[in-house]
Amino acid sequence: MDSYSATIVATGAVVAGACGFVGNFLVLRRMALLGDAISHSVLLGVVLAFLITGDRGIGPMFAGAAVFGLLTAVMVQALGRGGVAEDAAVGVTFTAFFALGVVLLTLYAGRVHLDLEHVLYGEIAYVPWDTIEVGGISLGPRALWTMGAVFLLNLAAVGLFYKEFKICSFDPEMAAALGIPVAFFHYVLMALVSLTTVAAFESVGAVLAVAMLIAPGATAYLLTHRLGWMLGLSVVCGAASAVLGYGMAAWLDVSISGAMAAAAGLLFALALLFSPSQGVVVKRLRRRRVGLRKEDVLQ
Amino acid sequence: MNQVQTTELRRQEAAGDAQAARVPAVEVHDLSVAYQKRPVIWGIDFQIPAGKLVGLVGPNGAGKSTLLKAILGLVPPASGWVKIFGRPYDAQRRRLGYVPQRESVDWDFPTSVFDVVLMGRYGHLGLFRRPGKADREMAWECLRRVGMADFAHRQISQLSGGQQQRVFLARALAQDADIYFMDEPLAGVDAATEHAILELLGVLRDQGKTVVVVHHDLQTVSAYFDWVLLLNMRLVACGPTKDVFTPENLQKTYGGRLTVLAHTAHTVSPA
Numbered sequence: 009m010d011s012y013s014a015t016i017v018a019t020g021a022v023v024a025g026a027c028g029f030v031g032n033f034l035v036l037r038r039m040a041l042l043g044d045a046i047s048h049s050v051l052l053g054v055v056l057a058f059l060i061t062g063d064r065g066i067g068p069m070f071a072g073a074a075v076f077g078l079l080t081a082v083m084v085q086a087l088g089r090g091g092v093a094e095d096a097a098v099g100v101t102f103t104a105f106f107a108l109g110v111v112l113l114t115l116y117a118g119r120v121h122l123d124l125e126h127v128l129y130g131e132i133a134y135v136p137w138d139t140i141e142v143g144g145i146s147l148g149p150r151a152l153w154t155m156g157a158v159f160l161l162n163l164a165a166v167g168l169f170y171k172e173f174k175i176c177s178f179d180p181e182m183a184a185a186l187g188i189p190v191a192f193f194h195y196v197l198m199a200l201v202s203l204t205t206v207a208a209f210e211s212v213g214a215v216l217a218v219a220m221l222i223a224p225g226a227t228a229y230l231l232t233h234r235l236g237w238m239l240g241l242s243v244v245c246g247a248a249s250a251v252l253g254y255g256m257a258a259w260l261d262v263s264i265s266g267a268m269a270a271a272a273g274l275l276f277a278l279a280l281l282f283s284p285s286q287g288v289v290v291k292r293l294r295r296r297r298v299g300l301r302k303e304d305v306l307q
Numbered sequence: 308m309n310q311v312q313t314t315e316l317r318r319q320e321a322a323g324d325a326q327a328a329r330v331p332a333v334e335v336h337d338l339s340v341a342y343q344k345r346p347v348i349w350g351i352d353f354q355i356p357a358g359k360l361v362g363l364v365g366p367n368g369a370g371k372s373t374l375l376k377a378i379l380g381l382v383p384p385a386s387g388w389v390k391i392f393g394r395p396y397d398a399q400r401r402r403l404g405y406v407p408q409r410e411s412v413d414w415d416f417p418t419s420v421f422d423v424v425l426m427g428r429y430g431h432l433g434l435f436r437r438p439g440k441a442d443r444e445m446a447w448e449c450l451r452r453v454g455m456a457d458f459a460h461r462q463i464s465q466l467s468g469g470q471q472q473r474v475f476l477a478r479a480l481a482q483d484a485d486i487y488f489m490d491e492p493l494a495g496v497d498a499a500t501e502h503a504i505l506e507l508l509g510v511l512r513d514q515g516k517t518v519v520v521v522h523h524d525l526q527t528v529s530a531y532f533d534w535v536l537l538l539n540m541r542l543v544a545c546g547p548t549k550d551v552f553t554p555e556n557l558q559k560t561y562g563g564r565l566t567v568l569a570h571t572a573h574t575v576s577p578a
Contacts, residue, residue: 036416079478091343175426179412184380185405186482187397233462235417299328 015136017254019152020268022134023244024206025157027217029166030200030223032242036177036235041095042084043221045102046198047205047214049080052109054206059116064159064218066154070206076105077202080194093223132212132265146176151211158207162200166239169193174235212265220246223276230279245275322459330393332357332486332517333378338387340370340377346540347373351387353536353545356483360512361519362532362548366561369539371521372408375488379405391486401430404484406492414464420474421459424449427481442481449480449520469500476504486517494523505531528552 034043050073057063057072082102087097135151149151165172175183176193184190201221208217230240250274253268260267281289331354340352348370355361363371376382378389380396381482391399404427427449428442438446450456453473458466472492479487492574493501508518512533519536522528528535528548535552537560544551544559 036413038413171426171429171432171437174418174422175429178416178418178423179407179426181376181381181407181411182478183429184381184407184424185403185407186399186426188429189399198474229417232420233417233464235422238417 010134013254014259015149015152016132016264017250019135019149019155019211020132020250020254020264022152023212023248023269024220024224024250024272025243026162026204027208027220028134028228028242029239030197031221032225032228032235032239033173033177033197035222035229040222040226041098042198043205044218045084045098045219046077047209047221048078048102049076049105049109050202050206050209052076052105053079055109055112059112069210070203073206073234074199074202077205078198080105081195081198105237109243113264121144131263132216132268133263135211142185154207156175158204162204165196165200168238169196172241173197180236192284196299216265216269219272220249221270223269224249227272227276227279229265230276233285240291241251245279246272249275311441313419314404321453321463330357331355331390332359332392332518333472334389334390334393335378335425336388338374339385339554340373340382341385346385346489347551348538350566351427351538351542354438355517355519355534355536357392357517357544358512358515360508360532361517361534362522362528362537363519363538364522364525364560365543366540369560371538372490374519374538375405375519379403402485403480404479404482404487406479406487408490409468409471409475409494414466414471416463418463419452419459419468420461420463420466421446423463423474424477425568427478427553429480445483446477446481447503449477452480452507453477453528471498472496472504476507484516487511487519489518489520491521491523 026081031040032042034040053074053076054069055070055072056076057068061068083101084094084097087101088094089208092100124127132151135149138150140150140153165205172183172188172193175186175188176190180190206219207222224240224242224255225247227245228238231241232238249272250268253271254264256262256271257264280289333355335351335353340347341348351374363374368535373382377384378391379394380389389396391402396403424446425438428438428445432438432442437527447456447459450459451557453476455470455473455477458470458474461473463471472495476489476492479489492504496504507518511518522530522531529552532548534546535548536545537551537556539560539562544556
């Protein structure tokens with residue numbers, strides 16, 4: 009594998025690791041769509057941050073994204089308390105934010121040099137050419153550094169607050185009774201999701217970011233009965249999707265991001281069919297075996 | 308000294324402490340809770356002395372779970388206050404144990420029986436700290452007390468309803484509390500589990516702990532509890548079972564649902 013391919017696969021794997029890691033908790037809390045919503049809402053934050061600061065740098069963009077990611081989570085909760093069904097609250101909030109982002113983007117199209125195509129469908133294929141240089145020495149692709157940092161941040165946050173994230177996901181009422189600040193950890197998770205998606209968005213595009221947020225976690229969920237294993241397996245599944253997707257893209261000559269996202273979906277389908285404990289095929293086989301035994305008894 | 312004498316001594320000590328201080332285990336004053344302006348419980352006043360096994364009884368929608376949650380600080384009160392051993396809830400958090408309704412969690416969550424019980428220790432740990440050896444030993448001990456030690460490494464989705472209830476009970480025991488609040492721990496369990504749980508609650512009471520249990524089966528109230536709270540949005544009565552669990556009070560609590568009353572009238576107040 010040449011260095012171009014290696015860089016792309018590595019970036020894909022790191023994106024998958026970072027997204028999948030926080031995505032696990034979205035899957036477990038049945039908030040998978042909230043991740044999708046946040047990944048769209050952040051567009052408004054990115055555009056506003058640019059319009060206010062006039063800076064296309066990474067700092068204001070992340071800040072704007074984090075603010076609007078959190079705002080999405082807050083809005084969904086507030087609407088839910090006001091009696092709106094949660095899926096409707098999610099749907100209304102993110103489409104409104106996203107649409108406003110698109111309107112502002114086109115309204116100030118002359119001043120905003122944000123490439124909508126790139127932001128939405130951003131292509132992992134361009135990653136190797138966008139490098140960080142310090143004193144004339146290239147340190148490698150910027151996306152790899154950004155996503156690596158986000159991955160480490162997620163790892164540190166979940167590592168430090170493992171038991172809090174665990175009990176807040178499993179039994180938030182008990183967590184509150186024990187004195188754990190459930191709302192605080194909810195918003196910490198939402199902030200991490202916002203930060204992760206906007207970083208992934210900007211590096212590799214929306215399709216891959218959203219796919220990697222949910223698919224690896226959902227796949228790992230089918231393969232294990234332990235949270236620790238699930239976290240690890242989701243990273244492995246994500247990395248495998250990156251490798252597999254790159255192979256598919258090279259073979260069929262298609263979009264790399266699209267192929268990686270499709271590979272993540274493919275792995276999920278395989279797990280759904282062949283998981284040793286919960287797979288459809290295994291369950292069917294087990295049932296047939298039981299059926300045979302019954303016939304033996306009847307004879 | 309054998310186990311029975313030891314527990315009796317502990318009970319006397321605990322009862323003596325409480326009496327000397329004359330502090331009720333739970334004191335609730337003018338407590339109201341509303342969801343979206345619709346009152347669920349209204350103007351609740353009562354005291355529960357320490358060392359009682361208390362049944363919280365009332366019809367569906369009477370606000371029993373809400374009352375427990377309000378006492379535990381899980382829902383904000385619209386009015387009133389709660390004191391646990393004479394002090395506000397926040398100061399006494401570690402002295403409270405909680406068993407939520409079994410249906411309130413996702414039993415497909417990827418975790419083991421042992422890990423769930425260990426969660427009972429989280430309140431004693433604080434941020435950053437992981438459960439240590441002493442916490443793990445305690446979790447094992449609590450699993451043994453509910454007869455679930457053999458299931459420690461099972462995935463929680465593989466348990467029956469009664470076993471799930473025992474796991475929740477073990478988790479509450481791991482909280483090492485002085486007062487336990489349990490939301491329908493006997494709902495949907497078989498007769499053997501019901502007896503095992505009840506025996507355990509009796510042991511807790513004999514150790515001087517206070518146990519408040521949301522209970523649905525009116526026929527067993529007199530046999531199971533030495534103190535009763537009757538609730539239907541407002542407090543109907545609170546006191547020793549033999550004084551309070553009367554047909555008149557049940558009539559007030561359950562209103563027109565006379566079929567229930569006709570059925571249970573003969574089991575009430577045998578004296």
